[in-house]
Amino acid sequence: xxxxxxxxxxxxxxxxxTPVLAVIATMVFGGALFAVLGKDPLASIMTIFWEPLFxxxxxxxxxxLLVKGAPxxxxxxxxxxxxxxxxxxxxxxxxxxxxxxxxxxxxxAFYPAESVFIFPIMVLAGALGGWVWAMIPAVLKxxxxxxxxxVSLMLxxxxxQFLASASLGLLKNPEGFGFPGSRNLQQYASAHNGELFxxxxxxxxxxxxxxxxxxxxxxxxxxxxxxAIRVTGEAPRAARFSGVNPTRLVLFCMxxxxxxxxxxxxxxxxxxxxxxxxxxxxxxxFTAIIVAFLGRLxxxxxxxxxxxxxxxxxxxxxxxxxxxxPAAAIQVFQGMLLFFxxxxxxxxxxxxxxxxxxxx
Amino acid sequence: xxxxxxxxxxxxxxxxxxxxxAQDKTKVGFVFVGPVGDGGWTxxxxxxxxxVEKEFGDAVETVFVESVAEGPDSxxxxxxxxxxxxxxxxxxxxxxxxPTINIAAKFPDVKFExxxxxxxxxxxxxxxxxxxxxxxxxxxxxxxxxxxxxxxYIGSFPIPEVxxxxxxxxxxxxxxxxxxxxxxxxxxTWFDPAKEADAAKVLIEQxxxxxxxxTDSTAPQAAAQEAGDVITFGQASDMAQYAPKPRVxxxxxxxxxxxxxxxxxxxxxxxxxxxxxxxxxxxxxxxxEITDAVPADVKEEALALKAxxxxxxxxxxxxxLKKQDGSDFLADGETADDGTxxxxxxxxxGIKGDIPN
Numbered sequence: 001x002x003x004x005x006x007x008x009x010x011x012x013x014x015x016x017x018t019p020v021l022a023v024i025a026t027m028v029f030g031g032a033l034f035a036v037l038g039k040d041p042l043a044s045i046m047t048i049f050w051e052p053l054f055x056x057x058x059x060x061x062x063x064x065l066l067v068k069g070a071p072x073x074x075x076x077x078x079x080x081x082x083x084x085x086x087x088x089x090x091x092x093x094x095x096x097x098x099x100x101x102x103x104x105x106x107x108x109a110f111y112p113a114e115s116v117f118i119f120p121i122m123v124l125a126g127a128l129g130g131w132v133w134a135m136i137p138a139v140l141k142x143x144x145x146x147x148x149x150x151v152s153l154m155l156x157x158x159x160x161q162f163l164a165s166a167s168l169g170l171l172k173n174p175e176g177f178g179f180p181g182s183r184n185l186q187q188y189a190s191a192h193n194g195e196l197f198x199x200x201x202x203x204x205x206x207x208x209x210x211x212x213x214x215x216x217x218x219x220x221x222x223x224x225x226x227x228a229i230r231v232t233g234e235a236p237r238a239a240r241f242s243g244v245n246p247t248r249l250v251l252f253c254m255x256x257x258x259x260x261x262x263x264x265x266x267x268x269x270x271x272x273x274x275x276x277x278x279x280x281x282x283x284x285x286f287t288a289i290i291v292a293f294l295g296r297l298x299x300x301x302x303x304x305x306x307x308x309x310x311x312x313x314x315x316x317x318x319x320x321x322x323x324x325x326p327a328a329a330i331q332v333f334q335g336m337l338l339f340f341x342x343x344x345x346x347x348x349x350x351x352x353x354x355x356x357x358x359x360x
Numbered sequence: 361x362x363x364x365x366x367x368x369x370x371x372x373x374x375x376x377x378x379x380x381x382a383q384d385k386t387k388v389g390f391v392f393v394g395p396v397g398d399g400g401w402t403x404x405x406x407x408x409x410x411x412v413e414k415e416f417g418d419a420v421e422t423v424f425v426e427s428v429a430e431g432p433d434s435x436x437x438x439x440x441x442x443x444x445x446x447x448x449x450x451x452x453x454x455x456x457x458x459p460t461i462n463i464a465a466k467f468p469d470v471k472f473e474x475x476x477x478x479x480x481x482x483x484x485x486x487x488x489x490x491x492x493x494x495x496x497x498x499x500x501x502x503x504x505x506x507x508x509x510x511x512x513y514i515g516s517f518p519i520p521e522v523x524x525x526x527x528x529x530x531x532x533x534x535x536x537x538x539x540x541x542x543x544x545x546x547x548x549t550w551f552d553p554a555k556e557a558d559a560a561k562v563l564i565e566q567x568x569x570x571x572x573x574x575t576d577s578t579a580p581q582a583a584a585q586e587a588g589d590v591i592t593f594g595q596a597s598d599m600a601q602y603a604p605k606p607r608v609x610x611x612x613x614x615x616x617x618x619x620x621x622x623x624x625x626x627x628x629x630x631x632x633x634x635x636x637x638x639x640x641x642x643x644x645x646x647x648x649e650i651t652d653a654v655p656a657d658v659k660e661e662a663l664a665l666k667a668x669x670x671x672x673x674x675x676x677x678x679x680x681l682k683k684q685d686g687s688d689f690l691a692d693g694e695t696a697d698d699g700t701x702x703x704x705x706x707x708x709x710g711i712k713g714d715i716p717n
Contacts, residue, residue, distance in 0.1 A: 272432035282429035
């Protein structure tokens, strides 16, 4: 008989080993999946993990890792604060959209004026847009006790409608021959979040993501609020006794995650994406949930996890075109990562006992 | 600009290193917005890709990446194909327009073909199909077939492409049935079976016994089948699995002839930047088999209409036509020019409701 036995204390070793084990298991089972599809498993895995980093065109793919990873890290850092405290903002995708809409809207309101103040105003607008969108579930939760998971998730679909509406109406490019989509901010110097050094992939969003990592690290390790977040997640009753105000904590965590998601959307629309379009959002807000957990809700872990996730996206596209792997197989591969992570995570809190159950 | 130089030289270096290999095979890349198994838009583009492979055999190599998000992801995929030595890249969604232009500027020696857009460059062509020609035939059949005189229309997004289709279908339904009324539901998606099924059900509940769709899934067909006495038309792909009823005909996108011709042009070195907008005549728009659920005389009329559009003797937008607000659109005998059609953002007279924005 096998049975699970709760560990008296969470295993530190397993907590660190879990992500590594999950990646290895994903490679093994993903490789098996590719083999069943008739592709060379070793070549497939190599293409996904090696090609973007050290292949012939790594000079192009490495900067792309920053472009792809930055929004993931920025959003995941925000989410991790709430997740640590048991506050579940699942609607980062919506906050990301609203941040992009507000940021782009603020910038385009000034078009075609050029000024150094436009970009900072857009940053503020983007942050505000995401923050407001996250405050809706937060306020509903603290006032009426609604479930923030449901409300924040449903608001994603509302945000998508706003996005479609803005692409077709308010922000539509007047010179776009009636086609949907805003002006391209890449062609509007004051609003363009371009590369800081040509060919580096570094844009302000990458900088913001790195700052967020440091900020979150200091907050959690050194600040009273960080302590409140940790203790609320680990022992909610103890937190209450130690004077943590749960209302303020919900408002802070939801607001912060919304703000960072909004910033991510704003930097994306002003930089790599360039335009508000109907299909502007590509799931960063949802993928960031995986990134947050893959990174053990730890700022540095999230940084690494964001890079890893970006790698599977970029490598996955290369594998599609070079090896003819179907996109669905790549998505299964990415899904496996979270699945194995959660599976191995069990062993952080439980241990496997083989043999007969002793009768007490 | 330094980056561009770097890219160009890297591509050049690769071109020299792999020269012998690159010379015998023309490499053609395809960037798809959906999965190749969507049964509609992307499926048909992939059929075109397979036709290129079949036509040229070992002389070409095709590669594709599916479900590529519009925006920076598509730029990366295009760059990757260009770096990997593609000679010709088809980008098959409107949202790839600016990315295609951006990447084409970095790879002046690679030819790009962008579907349904309007921005061109020396190495970027655009192409699209005159789907509204097929809509005219649908409208004719729909107008003849409806008993409730209510025709449902599932719109995707209120953009010129879709509005043109609605107008074309309405004009020809009205012509054969003056009492006809269009009910339009906007799904705000190109492909979402659940939403499309809901839209179809709403329309059927409102009395529609014909449902036209400008979305790509077969969900409306399934909803119509369930409801019983409702007819539909396949969209983008034949959707023949729902024939003979509810699906009584279809508009099929046939990209194969164009893809073959353009690949050939690259092989021959005769490729030039062009703007192609072909219809039934050139074979880019196909009309799927009209089933026996349609009376023989209606079928005959529909085929005659198809023939007259194909040979150019009839244009689906021929005056006299007025706009919805009652102002003049086309005088008697006048036909709409391509510029007007491309930017169409108004309903013709008789259609109720407003275009959302």
